[in-house]
Amino acid sequence: MDGYHILFPPSSSSSASAASPSFPFAHYAYKNAHAFHTGSEMMNHSNETCSSSEVKGELINSHTDVSQDDEDKAGSDKKKGPSSSSEKKKPRKPRYAFQTRSQVDILDDGYRWRKYGQKAVKNNRFPRSYYKCTFQGCNVKKQVQRLTKDEGVVVTTYEGMHTHSIDKPTDNFEHILNQMHIYNHF
DNA sequence: CGTTTTTGACCAGCGC
């Protein structure tokens, strides 16, 4: 059981907000997915990174971007009204995208996601779905997109970090090992 | 009955 806690290194003291990167997608990344952090370019020029052959298995550990996680308050902000212009900053958010070969869009990474939007993207016939972690205080978001060229490729973009452990009672030992492997890489 | 999905509208950022 304690194996889960390895996801969140005991940084103790400091870092009021989660400062430890969590990669829920590790479960799929370990397979054959091409990971890359999206900071500026990515789904812009209909990336042809992946041919019909296979995707590269490469996990990017951009610790630089991760440390820049200045997420907003956990859950207390009810930002909605257009008039409320009392926002402070909303610069860049570290995002991590994964290209995974999958027949289905729903990639169950162990977390609970709630769909909150869907938009049609240009240059892509398939819509993009927006999900948010349902855990209270967890502002992690993710969006799932499908490539027009290769419908077999699903691009999952994660944003933010989970402030809790995986809510999946039926977890495989293999799953844990995979995640441990990822963190060992750091 | 509680939670999640659907769906249109709204808003902010950017380019022209």
Next chain:
DNA sequence: GCGCTGGTCAAAAACG
């Protein structure tokens, strides 16, 4: 300043 595009909200429907 206007229009386009991406991202989010929120009400109602759908689902268990």
